Amino acid sequence: xxxxxxxxKAGQDNMAGIIGPAWVVPIDDVDAxxxxxxxxxxxxxxxxIVLKSLxxxxxxxxxDQAAKADxxxxxxRDGMSxxxxxxxxxxxxxxxxxxxxxxxxxTPLVIIYTDGNGKLRVMGLINLDxxxxxxxxRGAYLTGGNGTTGTANADDHGTTFQFTMNASHRxxxxxxxxxxxxxx
Amino acid sequence: MSDKKINIKLPxxxxxxxxxxxxxxxxxxxxxxxxxxxxxxxxxxxxxxVNRGFKYLVPKKDKK
Numbered sequence: 001x002x003x004x005x006x007x008x009k010a011g012q013d014n015m016a017g018i019i020g021p022a023w024v025v026p027i028d029d030v031d032a033x034x035x036x037x038x039x040x041x042x043x044x045x046x047x048x049i050v051l052k053s054l055x056x057x058x059x060x061x062x063x064d065q066a067a068k069a070d071x072x073x074x075x076x077r078d079g080m081s082x083x084x085x086x087x088x089x090x091x092x093x094x095x096x097x098x099x100x101x102x103x104x105x106x107t108p109l110v111i112i113y114t115d116g117n118g119k120l121r122v123m124g125l126i127n128l129d130x131x132x133x134x135x136x137x138r139g140a141y142l143t144g145g146n147g148t149t150g151t152a153n154a155d156d157h158g159t160t161f162q163f164t165m166n167a168s169h170r171x172x173x174x175x176x177x178x179x180x181x182x183x184x
Numbered sequence: 185m186s187d188k189k190i191n192i193k194l195p196x197x198x199x200x201x202x203x204x205x206x207x208x209x210x211x212x213x214x215x216x217x218x219x220x221x222x223x224x225x226x227x228x229x230x231x232x233x234v235n236r237g238f239k240y241l242v243p244k245k246d247k248k
Contacts, residue, residue, distance in 0.1 A: 023213065048208045056209075120215050180219070181209035184190050 015116035020062025022113040027139040029055035037133040048176035091158040108139020120174040126167035140165035207240040
């Protein structure tokens with residue numbers, strides 16, 4: 001895809017933050033064939049992420065106004081790429097949180113979240129060669145799960161999950177569906 | 185390659201008027217329509233979705 005103008009329209013929406021919930025699935029549960037980019041050199045996935053039989057995406061509830069994504073450039077000249085990090089705040093400290101965290105830690109994941117413009121973004125599916133539309137599974141990982149009970153009643157009480165993905169690009173845009181059906 | 189079978193049973197009154205077409209599963213989050221549950225969908229919900237261009241439900245032809 002050739003270079004295009006990067007302009008800004010007056011009055012364009014540009015709300016900050018991430019809108020919850022996020023959706024999480026281990027990459028081992030993703031079925032073949034993977035979807036592909038809509039066009040070589042593009043950043044939008046065409047088609048659905050299909051899961052294996054009886055597998056589903058799991059919802060990760062996120063407190064509003066407490067989630068964000070950072071898209072950091074890493075590397076040196078002629079070796080630059082992106083490290084994308086999302087942080088999602090879950091407001092609790094019960095058995096469900098402990099179990100969820102234990103299951104996802106050290107597990108490569110596909111994660112779908114909604115950005116402030118209402119666009120679905122995918123971590124864990126990447127394009128390695130911008131001359132082709134093929135995608136590969138390179139999971140995003142849990143890189144932080146700091147929780148606190150707080151001290152006083154007015155304090156915070158919850159867990160901030162941090163997930164990190166490495167690729168040549170930011171999390172890709174996704175216009176497909178999110179399978180939440182464990183019966184098929 | 186996938187051998188996943190998709191067998192989605194619509195509620196009876198919905199199945200009289202609509203059939204499933206290419207749905208990825210019985211429950212899914214659609215980027216436009218939000219969470220869709222084809223197992224419990226009502227006729228009204230199905231009609232609203234179809235009117236708005238939902239591609240995974242197709243009206244059945246009236247048998248006259």
